[in-house]
Amino acid sequence: xxxxxxxxxxxxxxxxxxxxxxxxxxxxxxxxxxxxxxxxxxxxxxxxxxxxxxxxxxxxxxxxxxxx
Numbered sequence: 001x002x003x004x005x006x007x008x009x010x011x012x013x014x015x016x017x018x019x020x021x022x023x024x025x026x027x028x029x030x031x032x033x034x035x036x037x038x039x040x041x042x043x044x045x046x047x048x049x050x051x052x053x054x055x056x057x058x059x060x061x062x063x064x065x066x067x068x
Contacts, residue, residue, distance in 0.1 A: 001013055001014065001015050001016075001019055002014040017061055017064045017065065020057055020060060020061045020064070021061060023057055024054060024057050024058055024061065027050055027053065027054045027057070028054065030043060030050065031047060031050055031051065031054075
């Protein structure tokens with residue numbers, strides 16, 4: 001991972017496909033292991049937002065794997 005740009009309102013990071021895959025796996029595990037009623041308290045996000053982020057990460061990973 002490399003920090004590309006950091007400002008008060010936004011952090012832009014660059015990840016390798018392997019790092020994105022790791023993040024996807026970590027989110028999947030958290031969704032399976034953390035009870036729904038405790039998810040936001042324990043992670044700081046709702047399960048729905050976690051699934052949305054997981055989808056975005058998977059899409060980026062798919063695009064990276066099909067890139068020339």
